[in-house]
Amino acid sequence: MYVNRTIKSFLLLWIATLIIVGPESALAHPHVFADTSLNIVFDQKGLSGIGVKWVFDEFFSSMILEEFDKDHNNRINPNENKGLEQGAFQNLKKYNYFNWIAIDGRKFVIKWVKDFRAQVKKGRLVYYFFVPCHLKASQNRKTVVISPSDPTYYTALEFAVLNPVTIKGGNNFSVKYKIAPSTIRTIYYGMVHPTELTLSFKLKK
Template sequence: MKRRFALIAALLGTPLPALAHPHVFAEARLEVISGTDGTVSELRNVWRFDDVFSSSVLMDFDKNSDLKLDHSELNEIANTIRTSLADYSYFTSISRDGAPVTVAKPETFHVDFKENQLLVFFVVKPEKSLPLKGKLSIGVYDPTMYTAIDFARDDDMQTEGDGFKTCKRTVVRPDPDEVLAQNQASLTEAFFNDPAGTDMSKLFATRLEVTC
């Protein structure tokens, strides 16, 4: 069970080595919401996991073996994921004018299981007030590279609220070949086997950039 759950350090807190390519896949949607005070109020995440990983979750958490996940079983999955993701900043990377922004522990965190796929819904908020000024860069990715968080369309990364009316937004999709070529000296075997991941992981991640 622990190896299947390498998604977030095995979901049970067991460190596992990072690998050079993902083994778990999730289709994602991100909505960044502005508050009435001109700050980023919250980031709403929706992840839909691939059939293989979803099936493994069903096998591991279906305590009564009825091939369904009831309310208590879904709650156990949600609590396990939320606890484990804390070590990875909930797969959320935010910077303002190049300075990192810390996120708080999500109060809203739910999971569901529909059409044989695991769905995860959660809301992340900046730990401190984050004004909509300067350049914001927001990415959602697994720093260990085990899980691919995929934003298939640019519209899967959205901004909502009046605070964004005067801002310019763009979705940046780095070219992996260019990233590898530009950082060849740094992408050593140690990089790919660091269980905590590295800051360079974000070079490969799709990100939303907002300039206000």
């Protein structure tokens, strides 16, 4: 069920202002919620990149679908997908696509992503995209920290309860990971310790 057009127009303007255009002005608690799953992809040389999946809350989903699901059939066709990517995803680039990443302690800036795709599942909007992040394996263990988080805390991204992390193509490597709140990094003026995935890998002997 869609919100009426007056409310929808106001809310879309609010969302555009606070999350898409300028989340710096967001209020002190989350207004958008998303469950996050990460697919860690390896190739023959080492880490290839990170597949990201976001499942949004029903309220935010209905707002975005009202705007971008032009035929209101609860499906995203290729043209609608393109419009949604341009209107409600691409400008997250300046916020590192809500993924804070560090490689061996050094921050990794996401310059581009690929394979963006949006779907509707059980009334909830789902984003999929891939973050290229090439890191060659060696005999020494390398560490990658990935924290799905919005520094303004307008959007709350939490790891999904079921299958929050999957590994693809890692048979040639010794791979370890854990999910836990950060002990050193905070967001929103030090008020929140975001949850992060700490991944390490090296060549198998």
